[in-house]
Amino acid sequence: MVTNITSFGRSGLSDWLMQRFSAVILALYTVFIVAFLLFNPNLDYYAWSGLFSQTWMRIFSLLAFVAIAAHAWIGLWTVTTDYLKSTRLRVGAQAVIILGIFVYLVWGIQILWGA
């Protein structure tokens, strides 16, 4: 029996599915932001904050933040289990990664609703 307690979903299948869903969400978000910047060459603060004051944009952004958090957790967890063979080093790196992801997620939410 292969065990795993620090992976995102505790299951290879759910991690695999989450990785693909989050990739699609991130791709859509990236395409949208790039298109928005291209169609607004003289972008000013009001247009930018106007975009992010709309509820649908906040939902879309939060979705992208959660997606990148899950995507990073799953991806970096995989990298640590491939390359870090010392248990102390691996668990330490995983703790730092998960903590970092948490900080960025809360910080992102604060930016979205703080302005």
Place this chain on the structure above:
Amino acid sequence: MSNLQVSVYRYNPETDSAPYMQEFQVDTKGRDVMVLDVLHMMKEQDSGLAFRRSCREGVCGSDGMNMNGKNGLACITPLSDVVKNNKLTLRPLPGLPVIRDMVVDMGLFYKQYERIQPYLQNDTPAPAIERLQSPEERDKLDGLYECILCACCSTSCPSFWWNPEKFVGPAGLLQSYRFLADSRDTATSERLSNLEDPFSVFRCRGIMNCVAVCPKGLNPTRAIGKIREMLLADAT
């Protein structure tokens, strides 16, 4: 015609403190022989050279090795396929412990093969004659049953290099799917539940080295994709 220059990995743990490469000059008389023939010519020069071989026609899977950086069976690989600039470098299969020279310890590889339970399991009463399959059901096993367990694929797979104790590897997963796809096997859900962790199947990153090196032309990556589909269908 100049002699073929062959560089061979040598290591005898009883006498050598570290592995080294030994240079050989081999006169192939201009013929396009197989790499295994070259190994035999070298063994005539140095009888201490150790390598595995048996059927010498690509059926037994004993002489899997790394030839100029690519895994394959020495007995069915002609020099013209691998030799560049009249040089040939031979190393044992990567990622497995070396017992001596070209001979590796296949223990981990067989352990992963054993883990997928490579035998038919059926809990229904045995019929008077054999368990029948339709031609369509039998067709599903094509491209799966032909594997000879030479380990060329698994030892070319970086995911297997990093986690050989947890990742089943392409050879084991191809065989796993061979039994998952078999209409006579009734242990499908037990087999699937042993594979859904993040390592056994899902450590496959689709690098496809396995497909590139398989001497039998099989496609473990496709089989792994089919296992993923079965896991998804079973769990959602």
